[in-house]
Amino acid sequence: MTDRTLGGTLKLADDFEINRMGYGAMQLAGPHVFGPPRDRDEAIAVLREAVELGVDHIDTADFYGPYTVNDLIKEALYPYPDGLRIVTKVGARRGEDGSWIFRREPEDLKAQVHENLRRLGMEALDAVNLRVGAVEGPQDEPLSEMFGALAELQREGLIRHLGLSNVTDAQLTEVQAIAPVVTVQNLYNVARRQDDGMVDRCAAEGIAYAAFFPLGGFTPLQSAALDEVARLLGATPHQVALAWLLRRSPTTVLIPGTSSRAHLRENIAAAQLDLSADAMTQLDAIGR
Numbered sequence: 001m002t003d004r005t006l007g008g009t010l011k012l013a014d015d016f017e018i019n020r021m022g023y024g025a026m027q028l029a030g031p032h033v034f035g036p037p038r039d040r041d042e043a044i045a046v047l048r049e050a051v052e053l054g055v056d057h058i059d060t061a062d063f064y065g066p067y068t069v070n071d072l073i074k075e076a077l078y079p080y081p082d083g084l085r086i087v088t089k090v091g092a093r094r095g096e097d098g099s100w101i102f103r104r105e106p107e108d109l110k111a112q113v114h115e116n117l118r119r120l121g122m123e124a125l126d127a128v129n130l131r132v133g134a135v136e137g138p139q140d141e142p143l144s145e146m147f148g149a150l151a152e153l154q155r156e157g158l159i160r161h162l163g164l165s166n167v168t169d170a171q172l173t174e175v176q177a178i179a180p181v182v183t184v185q186n187l188y189n190v191a192r193r194q195d196d197g198m199v200d201r202c203a204a205e206g207i208a209y210a211a212f213f214p215l216g217g218f219t220p221l222q223s224a225a226l227d228e229v230a231r232l233l234g235a236t237p238h239q240v241a242l243a244w245l246l247r248r249s250p251t252t253v254l255i256p257g258t259s260s261r262a263h264l265r266e267n268i269a270a271a272q273l274d275l276s277a278d279a280m281t282q283l284d285a286i287g288r
């Protein structure tokens with residue numbers, strides 16, 4: 001399944017090698033990441049086509065829907081093809097009104113792992129991110145107890161690899177004393193560069209940096225520089241934003257989210273765009 005057209009591969013552990021261009025499944029839930037998808041057949045088709053096009057890592061969580069997105073993944077892709085990695089997250093639940101509720105007590109985190117296993121139909125989860133801070137940004141707080149609970153499940157064989165989401169530099173350092181971290185997932189894109197230091201650190205330590213909101217999330221990226229570079233390349237501004245992320249560091253991985261096959265194809269094709277040094281300079285200025 002590995003293909004250089006998907007941004008090349010990244011080896012994070014002996015049994016964990018992925019194409020850098022992946023897929024983020026959050027957009028498959030209903031509005032505000034709550035309830036069923038607007039178009040169920042299209043959601044299933046998006047997942048199947050992503051894998052057909054060579055995507056070998058899908059980012060998800062039980063709290064998307066809640067449960068809807070993991071159910072769709074299982075329906076579309078189970079039994080899972082060899083080499084497909086499903087990366088899930090724990091640390092939150094949803095209220096009946098769609099609210100997001102932090103649930104990070106060790107026993108609840110363990111329960112969430114078991115729920116993900118059941119929903120996805122897996123005996124061991126490929127990778128689990130401990131999602132810590134809010135989407136707006138991480139907060140410094142100790143993580144050893146929470147991460148320790150997941151490391152325990154890793155030792156029991158229920159989780160293959162561990163990651164973190166919405167975390168600070170200090171938090172990454174803290175938990176590395178407990179177990180290896182193969183991926184960090186924080187908010188980052190060409191216009192939101194507050195996490196530049198973490199991107200560089202992940203590259204130096206061989207950790208995958210999965211940029212969430214690579215296209216701006218609920219606030220789509222808009223910039224004259226993106227438009228200009230896209231026009232010169234005959235590409236779309238979204239493709240340029242993704243190509244910039246791939247070029248930004250050797251260990252960035254992309255999880256653009258979409259509920260449409262047309263956008264999926266466009267996003268995957270972005271891995272083949274060549275950005276010149278001049279284009280990079282022009283794009284770098286957006287987030288400075």
Ligand SMILES: NC(=O)c1ccc[n+]([C@@H]2O[C@H](COP(=O)([O-])OP(=O)(O)OC[C@H]3O[C@@H](n4cnc5c(N)ncnc54)[C@H](OP(=O)(O)O)[C@@H]3O)[C@@H](O)[C@H]2O)c1
Nearest residue numbers: 024025026059165212213214215216217256257258259263
């Ligand atoms: N750890 C965390 O706290 C956290 C938070 C947020 C997200 N995430 C993860 O990160 C992934 C990516 O984030 P995201 O999906 O929220 O944001 P995103 O990838 O930045 O943007 C998704 C939005 O862009 C649109 N879009 C996608 N491709 C497009 C294209 N080629 N042309 C035009 N519009 C396009 C989508 O609409 P359409 O559906 O119409 O294409 C959707 O509205 C999620 O799926 C999730 O797995 C993690």
